[in-house]
Amino acid sequence: MSAAELEVQGAAWTPDKATPRVLHPTSFKVGAGRVLGIVGPNGAGKSTLLRLLYRFQRPSVGQILINGQDIWALPARAVARRIAAVLQEQASPFGLSVREITALGRTPHRAGLAMSARRDAAVVQQVLDRLSLQNLADRPFATLSGGERQRVMIARALAQEPQVLILDEPTNHLDVRHQLEVVSLIRTLGLTVVVSLHDLNMAVGVCDDVLVLDGGRPQGFGPPATLLSDALVSKTFRVQARREHLAPSGAAHFSFTLPQ
Incomplete structure (x- = not known):
């Protein structure tokens, strides 16, 4: 897997002519291999922006570019080979095992050839090994803990062999240990990563750059x-x-109080 440059040029989104704009024109560039954190209060437009980035919704104006190419000028399958997303809503298990769910990530690459099937199986095994899921490979998804399920969802995304990985609140509903595991994983992926976060201190610790949104405006x-x-x-x-700044590491840490 290799990383790609991701650029957003004046992208905005409005549901329809009768509805106020949800995301106002937003521009930024994420260099290949960097981690961008998107932060802001509830209703800031974070999830809307992510939906534009993984081509679920088309910008009302503006462009989303990957290595200089407009993602809406590319076939959907080609985009799915370059951009993967892990959303807050986890897929219904339908009795599938960890290996079977991870293998779903190979869908954009499947060509119906024996060589392709061997390649798919090899990629799935590599991803399971990388995320320490090999011992859970045959377990039903429904029997896993929250942290294990999140790792499986990331495994499915990595099986797409993307250049850009989109993560929507990946630590939501996880305990502290599993939050730390996910954060540690993000830093080791070697991909261009865009992650929405509620926790500012986590954003400071894991992100190379941050985009702050409020009311749909950067x-x-x-x-x-x-x-x-x-x-x-x-x-x-x-x-x-x-x-x-915390001693002795000097790491930045925010504390918060309500306004007087």
């Missing part, structure tokens, strides 16, 4: 260390935010 884009000022975070999230 508030800033850049490295978290310089972009996420106390003033911007306080204004965006309607709290009093204070960034501190």
Whole structure:
């Protein structure tokens, strides 16, 4: 798997002419292999932007480019070979095993040839090994814990051999240990990753760049260390935010209080 550059040029989305715009014109570029975090309060437009990135919805205006190509100028199967998404809503298990669900990620690559089948099986096994799922490969998906299910969903996405991976709140509903496992995994994938997060401290720790959204409007884009000022975070999230540096690592950490 190799990483690709992802660029958004003035992309916006409006459901219809009678509905106010949900996402206002947004532009940014994610270099190949970098991790972009999208943060903002509920209703900020994070999920809408992600749906544009993985080609579920077409921008009302603007473009989504992968290595300079408009994803809507490419066949859907070609885009599915380049961009994969892990959503908050996990698929119904339908009695499938971990291996079978992971193998669904090979759908965009299948050509009905024996050589293709061997390649698919090899990729699935590599992904299971990489995510330490080999011991669970024959287990029914329904019997797994929340953290294990999330790893399987990521495995299915990686089986697509994408260049860009979209993650929508990947740590939602996970306990602390499984949150740390997912965050650690994100940093080791070697792909271009776009991840929406509620936890600002997690964004600071895992992301190369951050896009802040509020009310469907971009508030800033850049490295978290310089972009996420106390003033911007306080204004965006309607709290009093204070960034501190933890000893002895010096890592940045936000604390929050309600406005007086």
